[in-house]
Amino acid sequence: MAGPDRETQPVAVTEFELSGGEQSASAFGSPYEEAEVLVRLRRTPVGVVRVRLREGRLERDAVEAAVEANASIRDRVRRLQQKRFLLQHHPEPHFTPPTWTLVICTRNRTEDLKRCLQSLQRAEGIATGQVLIVDNAPSTDDTKRLVDQSPFTYLRLPQPGLNRARDAGARAATGEVVLYTDDDTIIDRGWIASMLKPFDSLRVGAVTGLTLPLELQTPAQHHFNRYGGHARGFEPKCHDRNSLNPAAAGGVGSGANTAFRRDLLVGLNVFGAELDCGTAALSGGDAYAFYRVLAAGYQVRYTPDALVWHRDRREWSELKRMLYGYSVGVFAFLSRILCVHREADAIEVGLSWLKQHHLKQTLRSVLRRPGSLALPLLMCEWRGVVVGPLAYRQTRRHERHQHGGNT
C-alpha cells in the first residue's frame, strides 16, 4: 500500500457531506490523483478516507464506496442516524453559550495569518464575541497593517514567547471562555459554536477539538499525517483526574485548537512563561495548561465537532525541528510539574512515554514496519528527551533572573 511514490505525490485535501446539500469543491487540478476526504454527516466529522480522483474530480460514488468499506465510519454513521431518529421528538436541552474571546498569537507570519483571518470572517457567529490578534515581538509592521484592515483587535506584545502571548491574550480577554488557535490554521465554519457547546457545566475547564492537515503537498507533510498528525479521533471524550493521570495531559489535544475558562487561565496561571515557543523549552505550553486544569479537578473535553485545519511543516528540516521541539517540550513540561508541583507521577509518565513512543517507534522504524517514523526524525526526538529537562532548567533560571525568584 505505502509505496514510495504514494508518499511523495501531492494529495488534495477536501471534505464531503454525506447528507447531500452543500459540497466543497469537487474538481481539482491535474497534479492530484487522490484526495484525503473528511467525511461529515450533518456537519459532524465521522472519519477520513483516501479516495482516488477520476480525471481530477471527486465523485460521490467513490466517496460512498470508501465509506462503505470503512467499518468504523459506517458504525459511527449508523449510531448518529439512530440517535437522530430516536431523539426526533426530544428537543436538545436548553443551553446558553458562554461569552467568548478568540486569541490568535502570531509572529512574522502575515501570509498564514491572512488566510486564517479570512476563514474567521466566514465563520458563523464571529460577530458574537471578541477576536484578539496578539503580535508577539514582531520585526515588521505587516501584521498590524493586516489586522487593522480587518474588524479584529490588534495587541502587540514586545517580549517574545508563545506562552507569554497566550497569557497576555487571556488577560486582555473579556469573554468567559478564551478560544485559541494558531496563525497557520483555517477554522471550520461552525468551529466557535462547537467549541462553546461542551462548556455546559462548571465542571468543564477546557475543551479541545479535532485538528486535521490543511494540505498534503510534500513528503514531510505526508509523513507527519500518516504518523498520526494532530488528530485525536472522531469520538468525543471527557477527561478528568479520575480517568486520566494529569501528568499524561500532553496527549489530550493540541494548542492550535483549544478553549479554556478565562477565570482558570488567570487564576491558575496556566501559561507558565518558562514553556513553549520563544523559550529553550520550545513547546509544552498546551500540555502544561491541560495539566493544570485537570490537576485542579476540572474536566477537559475533546470534541471532534470543533474542526481546525492546520498547515503542517512543509520541509523535512522544519518537520525535524518541530518533532525535536515537541520532544523537548514534553520533557521540559514533565520536569516542570516534577520540580514545581512535586508531581511524582511525572516520572511514571515520562518512562512510559519513552517506552510506548520512543522505544517502540524506533524499533518499528529499524524493522521498517509500515507507517513507522523515519529514523532521522526519531533521533531528533531522542535528542529532545535529553535536552528537555536541561532546557527547562535553563528557562527557569532565566525567569528567576528576570523576576527576582518570583515564578
Place this chain on the structure above:
Amino acid sequence: MNVPEANQPIDLSVVIPTFNRRDALAVLLAALERQSLPLDRFEVIVVLDGCTDDSAHFLDRWAEAHPDSRLRHITQDNAGQSAARSRGAAAATSPVLLFLDDDIVPEPSCLEAHARCHQQAPGPCVVLGDAWMTKAQHESYYAMLTRMWWEDLYVERAQRYPYYTYRDFCSGHVSMTRDLFHDIGGFDRAFQGYGGEDYDLGYRVLKAGVAFHLEPQAQATHDHHGNARRVFRNLIDEGRNDVRLGTKHPELRRGLRCASPTPLTRLLFAMPLLFSVAVGCLSVVLRVFEKLRLWHAWRWLFGKLRYVAYWLGVTKALPGWAAYRQWIDDCPRRPRTVLDITEGLPTDLSRVWLHGPSTIVLESSGRTIGQLNMSSIPHGHLAEYLAQRIATTLPDAVPLPAARTL
C-alpha cells in the same frame, strides 16, 4: 427562646439537626439573616442532638440579639440525624418544612425560592436544592476528588430534568410539604449512621406519586470536612444501610451496589475480620502515598479500600454468604415496561420511570426488537442516555434510511 406570634403567617419551618458544631451553626445563622425572605417569615428549629458544646447557649444569645427572628431549639439525647429531623419536623408550625444540615450555607435567595415553589405548587411538593462544596484554598487530594464527585452528582441531577430518581433526594438541603412528610411516615429511624435514610424517604415520596422539583434558585454551599479515613467508616454504614434499603424495598434491590458481587466478595464474607484489619493497615499506606504524592497509586488503593469497606458493611447486615445469596435470590424480577419506538423515543418517558430497576422492552411497529436492562441510575439526560444505549447495544433495533440516502 422566642414564642412566635400566633396570628402572623409564616412561609417555612427550617429544621436543622446539629451535633457539636457551634461554629458551623454561626455561619448558617448568619446566612439565614441575609435571606431575601424576611426573618419573621420563617421559623428556625435547631435540634441539638446530644450536643455537649455551648451550642444551646450560643443559640439563646443569637435569639436575644434578633428579636424579630423565630428561632427555637430542642435538646435531645444523641439519637442520630433521622431522629433529630423527625423531632424538628414534629415541632414545626408552618405547612412547609425545609431541612438543612448544619454545614449548609444557603445563598440569599434560597429560602424565598423554596417558599415560592411551594406557594405555586397545586398540591404536595418536594423541592430539591443544590449544596455545592466550597473549594478550600489548599484542598487535599481527597477533598478534591470528593468535590469532583459531588459536583458531578449535581450536574447530572440537573441534566436529568424532568425525570429524577430516589437517589436525587438529599436530606441536607430539601424542602417538602409538612403533611406529605407526616403522611408517608417521615424519616425511618432504623437507618443508623451515614446514608440511606434520604434514599428511603425519597423513594416513599415518589411511590406516593409526588414528583421532585429541582429549583435552580435554591442554591447553597457546603463546607466539607471529611478525610479519607472517615470515609471508610461512612462506607461501612453505607453498605449496611444499602442492605436495609433493599430489604425494606425489595424492588430496589437489584439496582443497589451490593447486588453485584465480584469474585472477591465471597472471600470477604468468609473472613470479614481479616479484611477490616487489612483496611486499617492499608489506610496507613494510603497516607504514605499521599506524602510521596503518588496520586495514581493513591487512587488505585483508595478505590480498593472503598470497595472492601462497603462490602464489610454488607457483611455486617447479612451474616454470611448463604444469607447473602438468599437475599439476592429472594428479590423480585425487574418490572417490564414496553416502550414503542416506531416513531422515535416517545416524548413522555415517565413510563420508563426509574423508581427502581426495570427491564425496558423495545417495540417498533408492533414487533419486539430488543430489551434494555436498567439496573443502575441512568447518567444524565434520560432521552439521550436511552438513545445512546440503544444505538450502541442494539445496532439493528432501529430502521434506518437506506445506505444510499444517508
